[in-house]
Amino acid sequence: MRLNLKIWRQKGPKANGKMVDYTLNEVNPEMSFLEMMDVLNQQLVDEGDEPVAFDHDCREGICGMCSMFINGRAHGPMTGTTTCQLHMRHFNDGDTIVIEPWRASAFPVIKDLMVDRSAFDRVIQAGGYISVNTGSAPDANSLPIPKQNADMAFDAATCIGCGACVATCKNASAMLFVGAKVSQLSLLPQGQPEREERAIRMVEQMDKEGFGNCTNTGACEVECPKGISIENIARLNREYLRAKVVQK
Amino acid sequence: MSGKTKTGLIKSSIGKKVFMGLTGLFLCLFLAGHLAGNLQLLLPAEVARDQFNAYAKFMTTNPAVKLLSYLTYFSILFHAVDGLYLAWQNKQARPQAYYKKDDAANAGWASRNMAVLGTLLLVFIVIHMKSFWYEMHFGNVPVYASIEHGELKDLYTLTTTAFTEWWYVLIYVLSMGAVGFHLWHGFGSGFKSLGISHPVYTPLLNGFGKGFAVVVSVLFAILPVYLFLTSLN
Ligand code: HEM
Ligand code: SF4
Ligand code: FES
Numbered sequence: 001m002r003l004n005l006k007i008w009r010q011k012g013p014k015a016n017g018k019m020v021d022y023t024l025n026e027v028n029p030e031m032s033f034l035e036m037m038d039v040l041n042q043q044l045v046d047e048g049d050e051p052v053a054f055d056h057d058c059r060e061g062i063c064g065m066c067s068m069f070i071n072g073r074a075h076g077p078m079t080g081t082t083t084c085q086l087h088m089r090h091f092n093d094g095d096t097i098v099i100e101p102w103r104a105s106a107f108p109v110i111k112d113l114m115v116d117r118s119a120f121d122r123v124i125q126a127g128g129y130i131s132v133n134t135g136s137a138p139d140a141n142s143l144p145i146p147k148q149n150a151d152m153a154f155d156a157a158t159c160i161g162c163g164a165c166v167a168t169c170k171n172a173s174a175m176l177f178v179g180a181k182v183s184q185l186s187l188l189p190q191g192q193p194e195r196e197e198r199a200i201r202m203v204e205q206m207d208k209e210g211f212g213n214c215t216n217t218g219a220c221e222v223e224c225p226k227g228i229s230i231e232n233i234a235r236l237n238r239e240y241l242r243a244k245v246v247q248k
Numbered sequence: 249m250s251g252k253t254k255t256g257l258i259k260s261s262i263g264k265k266v267f268m269g270l271t272g273l274f275l276c277l278f279l280a281g282h283l284a285g286n287l288q289l290l291l292p293a294e295v296a297r298d299q300f301n302a303y304a305k306f307m308t309t310n311p312a313v314k315l316l317s318y319l320t321y322f323s324i325l326f327h328a329v330d331g332l333y334l335a336w337q338n339k340q341a342r343p344q345a346y347y348k349k350d351d352a353a354n355a356g357w358a359s360r361n362m363a364v365l366g367t368l369l370l371v372f373i374v375i376h377m378k379s380f381w382y383e384m385h386f387g388n389v390p391v392y393a394s395i396e397h398g399e400l401k402d403l404y405t406l407t408t409t410a411f412t413e414w415w416y417v418l419i420y421v422l423s424m425g426a427v428g429f430h431l432w433h434g435f436g437s438g439f440k441s442l443g444i445s446h447p448v449y450t451p452l453l454n455g456f457g458k459g460f461a462v463v464v465s466v467l468f469a470i471l472p473v474y475l476f477l478t479s480l481n
Contacts, residue, residue, distance in 0.1 A: 098348040100348070210340070216436075240262045
């Protein structure tokens, strides 16, 4: 199939970028979106042009690197998928596809479609961990955890830090990501000793990074490739408020 | 993890949202009360005049109601300043807009336009306060002696006269539309901002909020239309 692409090109962090048009004549519908980008880059290299820089790593939907804003949506038109798991069969011959980087002041563009997501790392460094070694897997049932809590913690822990929630949020808020990261530990016994400090420190770092404020629109939950529930945002509000009240 | 953090609640993004939720939900209660009072305007004119004016007197003189009204003024101001500040911060968080963004794909219209709707409400509140609140407190509304309630300021006639102008009725009806959309999203959102969520009760609360938004805005909007239509005869 034949595709028209409109891609954001930007030479470096400080450079002015612009949308540039490209045409690909032979795209196989079975290709993944990233393979289509590889074909484009091969074509650009053959023509002596600079290839389009984009982040990717695992190409199997688990690392979260493949950030692309496709046709106005994070990771493209399908829900529950990363860009690497999006296939060209979901597009039609002759389509124009607009491809942009995540846009948020906390995620500055490095080059073309690559953005710097280290703000997420700094939020994790602020408190998204347990300070002591909790040892190897305990014997079954030696540390009772309600099944419901285990499930919720596990669901929250599936967040891959891709940043689609920030990218799609009209406020560029990171509440779904931080909500998931605070929840996964606050729901488990090992997370209790640092529960309050963690919530406060991670929220403070989130604010420092310049993410926006949550309006509870729910867009993040729809676009999250891992289906992280927006319940985690209300839980973060609760954890933070509770921490502010009980912190000594 | 070490080091205590002392940042005030209001400085944090979540703290600001907690206050949005608290003030917003308090204003929802206020709206319900305000509406109940206004529905007296639907009574036949002979009854409504004295009853409405006596009610207005009670609302402006009773100490407990006065306390509530100060809380309401404060809530509106705080809610508006806090909300506009949040909206400004949100703009800063994405300095460069997308070339193409499909906003409708994942979020409702009302939730995406809370600040615009709120600003419309603020303009409306200023107009509304000037027309009735300011006149009642500082203007010279004619006083008359009623049979049952003694001396009364005739807010009823001021009100019914105001709504003989079609454009004035239009402003009110459109503004009540803004109230409806603001609360369509706001009611449920306020609880989430306070950290209240539950797999069973949250969907019920959201549903109730939408019903509340529709019923309150429609009933409010009926009043100016009713007064306008009765003024035609
Ligand atoms: C009677 C009048 C009003 C009522 C009953 C009301 C109610 C609410 C409620 C319940 C919320 C949800 C709070 C939350 O999500 O935590 C809200 C949000 C909001 N309100 Fe109002 N409001 C009123 C007037 C205003 C005014 C005058 C403004 C500003 C100019 C305003 C601006 C906002 C904004 C910007 C939000 C969204 C905040 C966010 O989530 O980012 N509101 N309102
Ligand atoms: S919450 Fe979802 S969208 Fe946000 S970073 Fe995690 S996996 Fe990505
Ligand atoms: S490249 Fe790893 S999730 Fe897409």
